Amino acid sequence: MEQYTLATQLVQYLIAGLTIGSIYAMVAIGFNIIYNVTEIINFAQGEFVMLGGLIMATLCHWLGVPFFLVLPLAMLAVTGIGVMLDRLAIRPVRQPTVMTLIMATIAASILLKGAAMLLWGKDPYDVAAFSGRVPIMFLGASIQPQNLWVMGILGVVVAVLTHFFGNTIVGKAMIACADNPSAARLVGINVRRMVLLSFALSAGIGALAGIVITPLSLMDYDRGAMLAVKGFGALILGGLGSFPGAVLGGLLLGGIESFGAGLVSSAYKDVFALVFLLLVLFIKPSGLLRSGAVAKMKRF
Amino acid sequence: MLEVRDLHVYYGAVHALKGVSLEVPQGGIVTLVGANGAGKSTLLKAIAGLLPARQGSIRLEGQEISSRGAEGIVAKGLCLVPEGRQVFGTLKVIDNLNLGAFLLRGGKHQAKRQELLDYVYDLFPILEERQNQYAGTLSGGQQQMLAIGRALMANPRILVLDEPSMGLAPLVVREILKVLGALNQKGLTILLVEQNARAALKVASYGYVLETGGMAAQGEAKALLSDQNILKAYLGG
Numbered sequence: 001m002e003q004y005t006l007a008t009q010l011v012q013y014l015i016a017g018l019t020i021g022s023i024y025a026m027v028a029i030g031f032n033i034i035y036n037v038t039e040i041i042n043f044a045q046g047e048f049v050m051l052g053g054l055i056m057a058t059l060c061h062w063l064g065v066p067f068f069l070v071l072p073l074a075m076l077a078v079t080g081i082g083v084m085l086d087r088l089a090i091r092p093v094r095q096p097t098v099m100t101l102i103m104a105t106i107a108a109s110i111l112l113k114g115a116a117m118l119l120w121g122k123d124p125y126d127v128a129a130f131s132g133r134v135p136i137m138f139l140g141a142s143i144q145p146q147n148l149w150v151m152g153i154l155g156v157v158v159a160v161l162t163h164f165f166g167n168t169i170v171g172k173a174m175i176a177c178a179d180n181p182s183a184a185r186l187v188g189i190n191v192r193r194m195v196l197l198s199f200a201l202s203a204g205i206g207a208l209a210g211i212v213i214t215p216l217s218l219m220d221y222d223r224g225a226m227l228a229v230k231g232f233g234a235l236i237l238g239g240l241g242s243f244p245g246a247v248l249g250g251l252l253l254g255g256i257e258s259f260g261a262g263l264v265s266s267a268y269k270d271v272f273a274l275v276f277l278l279l280v281l282f283i284k285p286s287g288l289l290r291s292g293a294v295a296k297m298k299r300f
Numbered sequence: 301m302l303e304v305r306d307l308h309v310y311y312g313a314v315h316a317l318k319g320v321s322l323e324v325p326q327g328g329i330v331t332l333v334g335a336n337g338a339g340k341s342t343l344l345k346a347i348a349g350l351l352p353a354r355q356g357s358i359r360l361e362g363q364e365i366s367s368r369g370a371e372g373i374v375a376k377g378l379c380l381v382p383e384g385r386q387v388f389g390t391l392k393v394i395d396n397l398n399l400g401a402f403l404l405r406g407g408k409h410q411a412k413r414q415e416l417l418d419y420v421y422d423l424f425p426i427l428e429e430r431q432n433q434y435a436g437t438l439s440g441g442q443q444q445m446l447a448i449g450r451a452l453m454a455n456p457r458i459l460v461l462d463e464p465s466m467g468l469a470p471l472v473v474r475e476i477l478k479v480l481g482a483l484n485q486k487g488l489t490i491l492l493v494e495q496n497a498r499a500a501l502k503v504a505s506y507g508y509v510l511e512t513g514g515m516a517a518q519g520e521a522k523a524l525l526s527d528q529n530i531l532k533a534y535l536g537g
Contacts, residue, residue, distance in 0.1 A: 188374035
């Protein structure tokens, strides 16, 4: 029997924390994309994650096709749902204010959760791990290949989005819409199309997070809300609107949860994360990576 | 070039424009002056497609544009430099300019975009110096130059400006008006709205005076400037 030292345990907790943290980060990034274009917090973001996992599971079981063929299909389906959310819940609002639109997303999240319960029932679903379930030993800790997939996919998402918002004209146009929608229209940007694109993008990223985490922690209809809360916490922690902040916030939150659960008690794992969040809000209310100057330019 | 006929526009429940007509000839520089609240900005917003026209027509080169929406009107060659500059403060100067050419995106227009950018930098060298600075950190005058530059990046045939002198030092105002004159010399049609009526009438060839939603007077800029009654009544003496 192998000896588990404190050091190997710490490595184990770190891996677990970074994995769940990567998921929180992806949820936070999804929040950010929509927030940055519309100033709306989309509370249906967790539902995208849940739907990604469940649709993936269903497609795999039904079609029995290998995974990488189904993955884009599942993402596409959830992206479609994101587009519908904009079309059916956001765009028709007659006199849109940020608050009414946020309420519309809350309604949508309840609706999606209910529909998922009717469609999939209350049982959790599993999806085969991307590259098997034979653990890799690393510094005495055992790592599932799926853990690496989760972190790797976060890396890919961050790289792609950094390029998109930093270097492409459509990415900049999305930022411009958030900055000043009427000026954006005056340079010929179709603001509604950009809002639609933001919903599609963050639905796709949410789905990806759901797909990649399901082999590790299963997925059921009820998981969305908690993921949204954690992702939102990560977002606030890192600073609303900041992409590096979303990643840092997600990984920190995941790490604190994991170490807290492992070293103290798993019953309190949510408490550690929330207490840390409160501390940050007391000390630096704008979040870790958001400058006060930028925060002042936003309405909230 | 631009022809507005009997335009009625409501701002919420307020009947802000009550049958306004105006014409800007090809290659001309026309100014619209009037007191605060006369409806100048409302008229420009309606022309640019940000506000819907309840009645009347807005034609650009003979084509009705009043139902096209702001994006479609930019594509037709009319650009509005909005009141209060409205640059994208959270983006860099260069990004603001590139977004001005949003409708010319894609590899096909690469050469045209570069040409426009060089042209704008030539007009406002300070923008090239500050190209990697966030637009929100520029001074008011520089932001106004950026707003004009951004509009020029769309390669407009008619440029519409809403109070470009607002809140700026007299020296900067003079510089901006000088650039507008130079642009007009190069063939750009300009519609300039100003509260600073004297300065505007000095660069323009023709002027309109707007008062509480209707045209109160119009005529050659020189004639308006020398008309004591108009100066007293509408232009503050």
